[in-house]
Amino acid sequence: MENDLLTVQNVSISFTQYVQGLQQHILKVISDLSLSVKEGEVVAILGSSGSGKSLLAHAILGILPENGQCDGTISFKGEVLTQEKKEELRGEHICLIPQSVNFLDPLMKVREQAIGDVKDEEKEKALKHQKEIFEKYGLAEEVGDMYPFELSGGMARKVLLSTALLSDPELVVADEPTPGLDQASVNETINDIKRLAQEGKGVLLITHEIDVALKTADRIAIFYSGYVIEINKAENFNDVNKLLHPYTKSLIEALPRNGFKLTSGVQPLEEVDGCPYFENCPIRSDICQNNKPDLIDHNGIMIRCHNFDKEVN
Ligand SMILES: Nc1ncnc2c1ncn2[C@@H]1O[C@H](COP(=O)(O)OP(=O)(O)OP(=O)(O)O)[C@@H](O)[C@H]1O
Ligand SMILES: [Mg+2]
Structure with a gap:
């Protein structure tokens, strides 16, 4: 797309594990993930702990662990990134603010x-x-x-x-920049990230803190069980009727009860044929059990659901 800095298309990340040294087991952590970040834009990825957020950051930077397999395409300014290209851009045009100070020597x-x-x-x-x-x-x-x-x-x-x-850098990937900080430091970090976008940089903000995503981002991508199930404008999160996916709606409606935090982890599940939200979904129908919905564009909102309300825009 025009002026996209980062385009992630149909990216899946999986690991081959050996159970008791013999049996091979494929653990799929991220499935069919697509999103984009434009110049001057903050896009937040909101997902619970262990949902694969850091792995996505590492895939973009080309620093996945050896046993990690990344499929799909990641492009920077329209150019598909090979491992060599990622290494060339890394630390210059694309930078990671790592999740842990363990990244420091x-x-x-x-x-x-x-x-x-x-x-x-x-x-x-x-x-x-x-x-x-x-x-x-x-x-x-x-x-x-x-x-x-x-x-x-x-x-x-x-x-x-x-x-x-x-x-x-032109693109900054910020992996959980706020946990463990006092409120004043959180606010400073939020302002720093916004300032980056005002300077024209693109920011992919990875977080499990919804209030940080709401205060910082232009758009928010919601992660559920390894899938992005909705990407919506941050302002639409103020009105539950403007959200499309039943999981996103329930998340927002539950926030006051949960002290404005995401509830505990939705871990990657075994691969299912149908919609990953099927078991919990209040609006499911027959088609949802065996047919996985694609992430589609509905008036600029990306949504992965067979039954969402098509009247919303
Ligand atoms: N090297 C590895 N081999 C096998 N599985 C791995 C490996 N690294 C990560 N995983 C799996 O991928 C999952 C996602 O890891 P990741 O660190 O991306 O989660 P996260 O969303 O960043 O979590 P957090 O909020 O705790 O930072 C982990 O729960 C783990 O099961
Ligand atoms: Mg992480």
Whole structure:
């Protein structure tokens, strides 16, 4: 599509596991996932813990584990990304704000790992730039001299964010940038991400915190059991009648009861023939049991359901 930075089409991610060393078992974590991120847009992926969100981020960056298999296509500015191309773009045009501070080298000072390997003659410039970016995201200069274990949770998040932004990427994949932060730090992170979009970058925001998705994103993709079942504008989440999928509706209706948090995990299930939501669905019909609905475009809303209300727009 025009001005799409990132296009993910029909991506599935699975693992081959060996049960008791003998039997092969394919564990499908993500199935037939499609979404896009435009310049200047924040798209949130909202899914419960263990639903495969980090794996999607790693597939985009080309850092899936060895036993992970990724099918489908991932494109950047219209060009299909091969593993080589992902490696070329990674850390330059596409950056990951990782979920865990374990991505930082525990034995290296923050400043050194932020600037990475640079030639001697470029070091001064790199340090100046690092200082500017750290300052922009509220990190004092002495933070550069710290080791990862010396950082508080909020500081560590800022270090991950500013380090990812040093190369001025066009696309940022932010994997759970807010858990464990106090409310003030959460708000700062939300503002930082919005600012990235205002600067024209595309952001894929991965989160299980619906309030963060609502406050930050332009569009929200809802993950259920390895499938994206709806992608809708964030503003439509204020009115349950503008949501199409019964799971999305129930999620939003249950929020006050659940303290505005997603309820506990919907884990990847064994592959089913029909709709992944069939068992729980209040509007299911015969077709849903054995026919998997495709993700289709309904007036700009992406929806995977045979029986949604076609009058909604
Ligand atoms: N190397 C691996 N081999 C086999 N299965 C794996 C591997 N890595 C991940 N998985 C499976 O994929 C599932 C999804 O993992 P992932 O880390 O993407 O979840 P997530 O949505 O990011 O969860 P969280 O909210 O906890 O970060 C895991 O529950 C696990 O079952
Ligand atoms: Mg994760």
